[in-house]
Amino acid sequence: MNDPDHPNDPLTIALELERLRGSLEAGFARADGQLALLVQRSDQSDKQLADHEQRLDALERARWPLTSIAALTAVAAVVLGVWELSAR
Template sequence: MTAAPDPTTNVAVELAQLRGEIHTGLEQIKGTLGVLVERTNRTDADVRQLRADMDKEIEDLQNQINELNKGRWPLAQIGALAAVAGVVAAVIALFLT
């Protein structure tokens, strides 16, 4: 007659295997989380760099706009002066003829 297997041994073996699988799964999760944290840090650094670059580009564009505005002719004032000069010339021509 063969001896019946000890049920406590089977339970202990199964528990050991389960612990190993859980440990392996947790290590995989930790590794994945580490990769995600690294990607997040890299993304944050990239966003900070892009923001700094965009701020610099915006500042350069604002400086260019200011320079263009300084060199712009005051067309409205020139138009008003030309209109006044035309009226004066018409009035002078009216009185001299």
């Protein structure tokens, strides 16, 4: 009954359980490492997205005077055209 090759031997069962435990620990460690890498990449993507948002906002704020200048130029051109027509 104490034959270690017997499948129902307590020593054999204990050894198999220890091997299974080691395999599970290694698998969980690998999964934890992959999850940590994904979290790091997600954080980097969030930072990059926030940076792009800030840059886009800065570009949009810097652009608004261009439309105002274009509108003022158009109004000035119309006023100048009307003044030239009325001068004839």
